Amino acid sequence: GAGVSQSPSNKVTEKGKDVELRCDPISGHTALYWYRQRLGQGLEFLIYFQGNSAPDKSGLPSDRFSAERTGESVSTLTIQRTQQEDSAVYLCASRRSRMGADTQYFGPGTRLTVL
């Protein structure tokens, strides 16, 4: 079946502009996660959704970052007034349920470059 998809695959923007990154999780997966991965670095947790609610936003680096999820499906990560340090790959992942040994599947990521 279809895996996790993300769009766009690449985004180049100018400093100060807003960007929206989209994630389509696997159908029926209730848990959805966003991560940031800087070049050559590890997986930095940003936010977790259970259904359409986000009980854990602890990883969002500043109030310029926000996310929403609708229909227990698509999620959008929005970065306002982008800065050069926001340049990274943004990865989305989903799991069938929030607990237990369900496999977490990653999307291909969106590579964001802020000039």
Added chain:
Amino acid sequence: GENVEQHPSTLSVQEGDSAVIKCTYSDSASNYFPWYKQELGKRPQLIIDIRSNVGEKKDQRIAVTLNKTAKHFSLHITETQPEDSAVYFCAALPGGDYKLSFGAGTTVTVRA
């Protein structure tokens, strides 16, 4: 919360040799331990996982061992091949929790 440490950060092996990556975790309630492989420019993909009721699991050339008493688990790759070159991440999930805690990653290079 859970804290996962991963060693080494880089590993270079001759083709055909074995590679071993070790991770330690802090939360004794962790009961699920997946390993992900991330090739350059690609998404992380699950290669093997182990649950706390099992001490070892094998899948062809890869195996994972778990020592619950010492709170560490390891990935073993035998007969390494060039396509094994990638970044490998370990992770742990405490029972009742919703968020995987990832190690910092190990860059494995297989020399031909």
